[in-house]
Amino acid sequence: MTFQSGRHFLQIPGPTNVPDQVLRAISAPTIDHRGPEFAALTSELLDALKPVFGTSGPVIVFPGSGTGAWEAALVNTLSTGDRVLHVETGHFATLWQQMAAGLGLLVDFVPGDWRHGASPEAIADHLAADSARTIKAVCVVHNETSTGVTSRISEIRQAMDATGHPALLLVDTISSLGSIDYRHDEWGVDVTIAGSQKGLMLPPGLGFNAVSEKALAASRTARLRTSYWDWQPYIEANRRGFFPYTPATNLLYGLAEALRILKAEGLPAVFARHDRHAAATRAAVRGWGLEVLCADEREYSSSLTAVLMPEDQDADKVRKIILERFDMSLGAGLGRLAGRVFRIGHLGHLGDLTLAGTLAGVQMGLQLAGVRIDPGGLADALDVLRTE
Incomplete structure (x- = not known):
């Protein structure tokens, strides 16, 4: 070239593209992630994140990618042999279901043409047919990055509720959060998955899970839970403004600035x-x-x-x-x-x-x-x- x-x-x-003011924030000197200045930053961040997800519940911030946040959602809520329903909306929905299968989950994969979003009617049909209530979670990509198709999450939640099925709803918002209207609490989502490198205007390196009370209850009996992705140590440490292990300190500086930009607009x-x-x-x-x-x-x-x-x-x-x-x-x-x-x-x-x-x-x-x-x-x- x-x-x-x-x-x-x-x-x-x-x-x-990362805004200049976010880049400048990231370039600040690293501080002690066990000190009081960092604790104040963490508390500010966790509060500022909630409106972006549309939740009043906990938002967990991992040093990791969106793929890691996918895994965190699965391993904290499910056990080996659990049945999950995935919908084929594109490349990333396909990868997520492959991850689920690799973790030992039994996957029902609803086929799609990659030109339409997840069908609320098809999801409702699958749940209605599950009379034994063996499906533990429905996994949907909100905005399929490979296709430019946005699934109608509120309608999916309504369709699920109409069946009376107790399955959790897990939603990938990696390419929609901070760009497309999204409402974790209002739409009855149990785990919302996100990454730092798209609508949040940061470099890659942070993954997020917003978690409902129902998902937290499921995490207490889940048997896939791993040490790195375990929500419980995060929630406990976050109460004091800290993390259970070394966080991505400078990316958190950038996140604080990015959230201020979103709030200002x-x-x-x-x-x-x-x-x-x-x-x-x-x-x-x-x-x-x-x-x-x-x-x-x-x-x-x-x-x-x-x-x-x-x-x-x-x-x-x-x-x-x-x-x-x-x-x-x-x-x-x-x-x-x-x-x-x-x-x-x-x-x-x-x-x-x-x-x-x-x-x-x-x-x-x-x-x-x-x-x-x-x-x-x-x-x-x-x-x-x-x-x-």
Whole structure:
């Protein structure tokens, strides 16, 4: 790659761009994680996290990835041989069910086409058929990062409640938390899973579990629980402002600053901004004459848009041209979508002009790759961005 002046456009759906003030916070000197200054920081953080998850209950912060937070949710609530229901909404839902099977859980995997979210009706049908109540948990990815499809969690909870089934509801919000409206308590979620590197505008390195009282009760009899991921030592240490082992101190500095940024904008405004940027991106895609992968407008993602390429075109070729010519990274197609889609991330620390530049780069890259498009797509997106 030849020298490129200007900033790199990181438009993958995570890790996302980190605000300068968060980077500055992370660069502060490390302090004693057993001292009073750190205890005050921890207490502030744990309180500030709760509104982002939409919960009044505990939020546990692990030094780890979103995948680690997946494992924490499973091992704290379940035992070997327990039956769990997973829904195939894309690449990451598939990986999560593979993890569950690897941990010795019995997985019912509801197949999907990777263009729709988890079906509340299908989940209700599976639970209703489980007359012996052997299914212990339902695991759903809220926003499937590989497809740009957002499952309707509140409707899933309503469908579960209608069956009277006692299964826990475990939800992955790794690419939706802090970007798409989410309500842990109101929607009756038992464990919400998140990571630091997307809507929370941090580098990778922190994983989160928000936990209901029902999930805490399940953790007292779970037999998969491991030392590293065990919730109980965290909850006990957090009461005093500490952690059961060495935390990612400098990432916590960054988290405190990121939470202040979200609070200053206001979560409703954050969600509205993401909605508008997603609408502008979809307008560009349709204007170009291409297809948004998500097939149900109720499930459009406000974090990212997956663009389905014509059969005779290679999405990775388009991505390569855009990276080499315009110094912009787009998300690749994953799993069965490899080479078929590219993904435009529009979440986190992002403004109108950055998105306009992103879509201009995509349009030029498509043209250079020989993809037949209508160049009016960019103007369609700008029409959306001009609106309040």
